[in-house]
Amino acid sequence: MATRVPGRAATATVDGDGSITGWSAAAERMSGFSADRVLGRSAFDLLAGDAPIAVLRAVVRRQPFTGMVRLTRAERDPVAVELAIVPVLTASGEQSWVVSAQPLQPLGADPPAAITEVSEREAGPEDLARRRLALLGEAGLRIGSTLEVQRTAQELADVGTEDFADFVGVDLLETVFGSGPPSSAGLVFYRVAQQSVLPGCPESAVAVGARDVILPESPMAQVLSAGRPVRTDMRDQKMRTWMQREPRRLRSAERFGIHSSLLVPLTARGVTLGVAIFLRHRSPEAFDDDDLVLATELTARAALSVDNARQYTQQRDTALALQRSLLPARTPRQAAVEVAFHYLPVNGRDGVGGDWFDVIALSGARVALVVGDVVGHGVPASAAMGRLRMAVRTLADIDMPPDELLTHLDDLVLRIDLEELPDSATTWAGGSVGATCLYAVYDPVGRTFTMARAGHPGPVLVDPNGAVTFPELPPGPPLGLGGLPFESMELAVPEGSVLALYTDGLLRASELHGDPALGLDGLASALAEPTGSLEALCNRVLDATLGSAAPSDDVALLLARTRALHEQDVAGWELRRDPAEVARARKLATMTLTDWGLEEAAFVTELVVSELVTNAVRYGLPPIGLRLIRDGGTLICEVSDASSTAPHMRRARTYDEGGRGLLLVAQLCRNWGTRHTPRGKTIWAEQQL
Structure with missing residues (x-):
């Protein structure tokens, strides 16, 4: 954790091997290490990171270098280097110091070097500007690394407590998460993230995830109303008057000595999302106007990332709710097969995909098993998936053979493209709604599967003895190409066989590792192991093919164990x-x-x-x-x-x-x-x- 330590400069002398030969009283106070503990040890052990160590090594051994930090030259000192903000290992953990190093002897002499820590009190305007630029650069790299609202807010809190504030809290309005019960007492916030220089954030008056109602006369409410950041002195009379009505905040301020705060609204694209709170209590210096500008810039960057995450989350939740409403919650009552299924939506930036599965009871005690995948992600893919699933159900209701059903489904996809796709739009393989599908019909009287596929991965069949085979189905083109035929295949199976249908997301993890066969091998091995429960078999298949990694694409898995109607x-x-x-x-x-x-x-x-x-x-x-x-x-x-x-x-x-x-x-x-x-x-x- 980065801290700001006031006081005079701390110095240490280092010999040509990098061993510490001198350690000042200021160095003892700031590092927490006594001279007896560090004398004779290597100075390189105190610096965290390869780059600062390389710079110090170059100074000690008189090797000129460039590229990392400011370099100055004097007549007798060939190299004088400022290492800027460097992580240093102290007794209380890793801290950020402003460190400089330069040779103390001319060339040819035994070259000890001096390492000097410069605190913020002693730093000049250039040092402070450099720190602020470094903090903004760090914020640009670390804030917004994911499309998760809470994670993005936590990144702002983490960056803000590194060499700037002693505590940072991020509160978002309840409206960001959707409507909740109204409160006549004031504005309703949720504390989504916080960080402190103290372990566990003991100075926080609100727990992460807690609902917080603030008074209309509170500084946070006034900041949101005005839309401008403010810098406050906690000892100001107006602040004291407000805090008298907020016992939790008053007790925290008195216990930890909170004396200065910055309140910055989180605003992006004209939408007010919440407020960021920056506090100081360990650092004696109060926030100044330059600090307010820095906090505003940090918060503005975070607000844009939070808004992106919020919009993505809303769109993903909408697509996921739509997709789950279109997928079967349970399978129909039928005696032909015992079924189990798992559906795993992807948790990536693109949103949920258009994978689907279905179990349809047919006439003559037969049953149809369907699995398909629509190209694309988000609400459009989910909507297209719903149209195709309903079309399959309609065509299955009139008992179409699998190859004819896929032909009609292909025509439907082409009609959707012609009706909805602009003439100038770029299409996928000739259409905007590309999809794959496998349709299988099982007859428990004849104990046969009749199936056809349209660009979809083939099924896996496991006989009652555990032997695994991959039936060679005629491949068939993906839906949406048009003009190409589909072909059915009939396969006789013994009673108790298991048919596994899946989407390509099940095998995508092994493809990312460069070996698609690993996915098929893992699938076959998992299916071959004997089990009495299809649910347990589903879990075993997912563990074998995906492992602990999150799927890179939606996964739909459908297992069916055949039954038979006897004479x-x-x-x-x-x-x-x-x-x-x-x-x-x-x-x-x-x-x-x-x-x-x-x-x-x-x-x-x-x-x-x-x-x-x-x-x-x-x-x-x-x-x-x-x-x-x-x-x-x-x-x-x-x-x-x-x-x-x-x-x-x-x-x-x-x-x-x-x-x-x-x-x-x-x-x-x-x-x-x-x-x-x-x-x-x-x-x-x-x-x-």
Whole structure:
């Protein structure tokens, strides 16, 4: 911690080896080291940092040098150097001293050197100006290193207590953090940062993070009202009158001897953010007008960084809230797979990205697993992600095959570009909304995955024995390019297999280390270890691929363990294209429900089977099939044929002979629909048991 120590100059003499041969009383007082403790020791041990040591070594050994500090030459002294502000190790810790060094003997003689500390009281105008410039330079390097409001305010407090103030507190208005409960007593602040030359900031009347209500007649309120910084004497009568109403501040001022303060408003881009408080109690000198100018400059730099951090935080919170509202909070009830997922938003300057995942229940006890990534960050990426996710859900609801679904999604991205992108805008790969996606459909009856991808990383499959494979999916172009086909692949998997879908942020950490294979190896190793819980497996995968480092990009991870519907839960028959088959279909359905112990559902099921089979016999093409599926609390009836013509529900008029069958099915069942297959179509209806 930097301190300011008044008093006369301290001197030490050093021989040609750098050993201390003399130590003045002022040096003892200022360093806290007695002469017995330092005589004979190396002076280089007292200086912190390589640069000051190199300068002193050059002086002692009579080696001319340039580049670091002011250099003066005399007739008998070839080198006289001022080391400017140098960190010195003292008994109370590291302090900042103004140090100079020069040879005491002419060339050719045994060359001891003198090291002289110059306190601020003895420093001239040039020394003070140099200190202030050095402090401003330090502030420019250290304040605003992150886009975090509290961290930026703490950097101002840290810099302000280095060779300037004895205590610095940064208070931000409550409005900076959003609206809070109003207070009729005065302005409401939050203490976001503070620093002191004393450990633990004991002179602070407000704890960091605490809510502080100040009186309208307080100096802080007046500073904010006037918009100008002020320099106050704590012994002034007006200050004493105000502090009588602030017992905490009065006790602190009397206990620690606080005698001088600077109050500077934090203002950026016309917005008042709060106030910075600079106090002195250990240093006897009061703040002067030049100190007020310096504090104003420090605070102005910090205010701009705080405002940047505030705006970034607001935008990031908005994007994150939007993205979380668009992502599934929980997965739908379905019996096809057991799922677990993790989503980690990036905490960088660019803001959250457009990664998403989804689990969609489909007809026939099937389920769709989706993972995707929109190019970009912030609110636009989150909004684009929401549009694409809703589009995928809509297309999945009409049971589109994966390759056709991605084709329609690609068309949607192109339409978004044409509608929203200015003609002169620069696009990503032909569009403004670039995205990748992987869409997989699992059928627990056939125990197969059908999947397709659009520029997205491929999945990882783990069989029940722990063997890890990377299925070679046809790659497919990213969404938004247009005119290029997508291709599906069907993959048979045993019951209990685990499919891992993820976004590229999961592997980005290993790519930053120069070896993308490390991410895949870590992913495979983590998935191969046996575990009973998918949640635990998610955590293990993240630990193996990301480690302790924060992700450099958003990460979405979706794990699905497959289940299967066995023969005792599925019954199917092939029917002829003959009206007499309708009665046979009703009888087969009733017998099956009796075997399953579902006699109560027989009446509704007979009506549904009769209507669907009749439509297939009348308007469809052979082969015609009937299938019943018992899926937990749901009974599914499916009738398939080779025709691609799908029925539509309509409202029958009074004297119409037809048009009431599907209306009856819709009233009796929870849901119904049509899905097209490579061999025709399937009409399905679900009953809630």
